[in-house]
Amino acid sequence: MRVPMKVIAKASPKMGKGVFATSSIKPFEVVASVELVRQVTDSSPLCEGEKYEHQMYLPDGSVHLVAEPMCFTNHSCAPNSFLYSADRQYFVIAKQSIEVDEEVTIDYELFAIEGDTWECQCGAPSCRGLHKWDFFSLPAELIAENLPFLDPWFASVHGAKIKRLLQKA
Numbered sequence: 001m002r003v004p005m006k007v008i009a010k011a012s013p014k015m016g017k018g019v020f021a022t023s024s025i026k027p028f029e030v031v032a033s034v035e036l037v038r039q040v041t042d043s044s045p046l047c048e049g050e051k052y053e054h055q056m057y058l059p060d061g062s063v064h065l066v067a068e069p070m071c072f073t074n075h076s077c078a079p080n081s082f083l084y085s086a087d088r089q090y091f092v093i094a095k096q097s098i099e100v101d102e103e104v105t106i107d108y109e110l111f112a113i114e115g116d117t118w119e120c121q122c123g124a125p126s127c128r129g130l131h132k133w134d135f136f137s138l139p140a141e142l143i144a145e146n147l148p149f150l151d152p153w154f155a156s157v158h159g160a161k162i163k164r165l166l167q168k169a
């Protein structure tokens with residue numbers, strides 16, 4: 001059974017396209033499922049027309065192209081949703097109430113490991129700005145605040161690191 005999609009993609013005031021709620025969404029309601037188009041590998045690399053920003057890096061190290069509309073989900077340092085996987089199927093779930101036509105955002109850093117340094121321009125008052133994208137390099141209080149919103153698969157793959165952080169706390 002497919003999860004109903006409660007979003008559409010359209011131009012975002014933030015950048016390019018974004019996904020926007022088509023109905024009001026309650027906290028912890030499933031917003032959409034994230035469908036993957038195909039795996040990107042050395043033997044089947046990106047083709048012309050397949051965009052870089054449509055890729056998702058899974059905790060097992062595999063890279064996949066994400067299908068529309070969820071490939072247009074923008075990052076926010078103060079997101080209203082989070083990514084969650086069960087049996088390797090990804091879902092976007094609301095963290096809080098989302099109004100009709102509000103942009104649905106997630107925090108990309110919750111599944112970033114040793115990413116590049118680039119400047120976030122999400123516009124949130126708590127925006128992290130220019131920094132290296134790595135969940136475990138975030139300030140301790142941000143890590144603690146976000147632990148409940150980690151993808152269980154990511155948390156399991158990086159469980160030893162999380163355990164050490166909690167033991168130090």
Ligand SMILES: [Zn+2]
Pocket residue numbers: 076077078120121122123124126127128129
């Ligand atoms: Zn930001």
